[in-house]
Amino acid sequence: MSGKQRHPEIAFRKHDHRRCQRQLLSAATHLCAERKLRLTLRRRQVLEILLASHQPMGAYDILAELNRSDDKERVAPPIVYRALEFLLGEGLIHRIESRNAFISCIHPGHHRGAQFLICRDCDRVAELESNDSGLLAEADSLGFAVDHSVVEITGVCAECQKHDR
Amino acid sequence: MSGKQRHPEIAFRKHDHRRCQRQLLSAATHLCAERKLRLTLRRRQVLEILLASHQPMGAYDILAELNRSDDKERVAPPIVYRALEFLLGEGLIHRIESRNAFISCIHPGHHRGAQFLICRDCDRVAELESNDSGLLAEADSLGFAVDHSVVEITGVCAECQKHDR
DNA sequence: GGACATAGTGTTATATTATAACGTATCGAT
DNA sequence: ATCGATACGTTATAATATAACACTATGTCC
Numbered sequence: 438m439s440g441k442q443r444h445p446e447i448a449f450r451k452h453d454h455r456r457c458q459r460q461l462l463s464a465a466t467h468l469c470a471e472r473k474l475r476l477t478l479r480r481r482q483v484l485e486i487l488l489a490s491h492q493p494m495g496a497y498d499i500l501a502e503l504n505r506s507d508d509k510e511r512v513a514p515p516i517v518y519r520a521l522e523f524l525l526g527e528g529l530i531h532r533i534e535s536r537n538a539f540i541s542c543i544h545p546g547h548h549r550g551a552q553f554l555i556c557r558d559c560d561r562v563a564e565l566e567s568n569d570s571g572l573l574a575e576a577d578s579l580g581f582a583v584d585h586s587v588v589e590i591t592g593v594c595a596e597c598q599k600h601d602r
Numbered sequence: 603m604s605g606k607q608r609h610p611e612i613a614f615r616k617h618d619h620r621r622c623q624r625q626l627l628s629a630a631t632h633l634c635a636e637r638k639l640r641l642t643l644r645r646r647q648v649l650e651i652l653l654a655s656h657q658p659m660g661a662y663d664i665l666a667e668l669n670r671s672d673d674k675e676r677v678a679p680p681i682v683y684r685a686l687e688f689l690l691g692e693g694l695i696h697r698i699e700s701r702n703a704f705i706s707c708i709h710p711g712h713h714r715g716a717q718f719l720i721c722r723d724c725d726r727v728a729e730l731e732s733n734d735s736g737l738l739a740e741a742d743s744l745g746f747a748v749d750h751s752v753v754e755i756t757g758v759c760a761e762c763q764k765h766d767r
Numbered sequence: 768g769g770a771c772a773t774a775g776t777g778t779t780a781t782a783t784t785a786t787a788a789c790g791t792a793t794c795g796a797t
Numbered sequence: 798a799t800c801g802a803t804a805c806g807t808t809a810t811a812a813t814a815t816a817a818c819a820c821t822a823t824g825t826c827c
Contacts, residue, residue: 496785584757661812
């Protein structure tokens with residue numbers, strides 16, 4: 438499988454996003470098949486909406502997007518939240534706590550907490566995979582059993598700094 | 603000034619909390635005086651409520667607490683949110699993003715982002731002060747200008763692990 | 768010490784984010 | 798074909814947060 442390595446700062450660079458999207462959706466499909474899970478219509482729709490960009494989206498933005506396409510069916514919040522819950526659980530998306538928002542994962546299926554650089558100008562988010570070992574070691578030395586870690590760094594990305602702020 | 607050093611895991615240990623509280627309130631008072639800021643009634647009340655424990659509290663919990671004491675005056679959400687905003691701005695409290703909650707800072711006035719260990723059993727929160735230099739270095743190498751960092755690690759504290767879960 | 772500008776408060780209303788509860792539909796196994 | 802389990806659809810509502818505006822207190826300039 439070629440082209441699978443995605444560098445962390447992909448969101449901050451020009452890239453063939455169509456291809457990126459296709460690959461990630463395909464990865465999700467395979468992952469669900471392997472795990473014998475159902476990537477149902479709603480789940481796939483929500484994932485596709487998130488895959489359309491490397492920007493975090495609020496649940497209600499996703500909802501609006503779902504309701505935009507067809508002018509017939511209107512869908513209610515629980516539909517979206519349930520799909521998000523599933524996708525989070527399988528490591529296909531992440532939640533950005535500091536924004537109450539959700540974003541597609543660029544390393545689908547890796548459960549271990551990622552780290553995010555969030556540009557406050559353009560709102561793009563880079564997903565890093567440092568092993569924040571220093572901190573985890575410190576937790577360990579205090580006898581603290583780590584479940585999950587949230588690391589979200591806000592600032593201004595290189596691109597936006599060029600545009601003079 | 604004696605007894606000023608507070609170790610990070612203080613929340614997870616028995617300690618003279620009355621004293622801890624008194625010192626932190628006094629530190630806040632001095633800090634506001636130095637900075638020529640007003641630690642008004644509402645601000646002090648909210649800070650005191652947060653200082654009463656090392657546990658994060660939601661804005662509406664704080665509100666309820668404010669409204670409990672006197673049975674006369676009822677205060678509305680903006681009062682609380684404004685006080686919280688001030689206290690956050692001066693580094694007297696922190697926001698725990700993953701819980702939509704607020705907690706008193708054990709190193710008042712230090713603005714740089716702290717790191718938190720959050721016990722999901724007892725809800726106590728330890729405030730660390732690692733320099734998560736690895737991550738910041740990585741941000742830097744991507745040309746990303748860091749503003750603020752959120753680091754929240756959820757798990758089970760040593761104490762709660764003893765109680766067999 | 769009165770007039771002014773500013774910062775803080777009080778109040779109402781409302782926006783935004785998230786979940787409870789319950790009935791219906793779909794899927795997969797037998 | 799039936800059954801149990803999972804997912805969906807729907808209504809209502811909970812929990813968190815802010816907008817907007819009038820009023821009050823504080824500091825400061827003269």
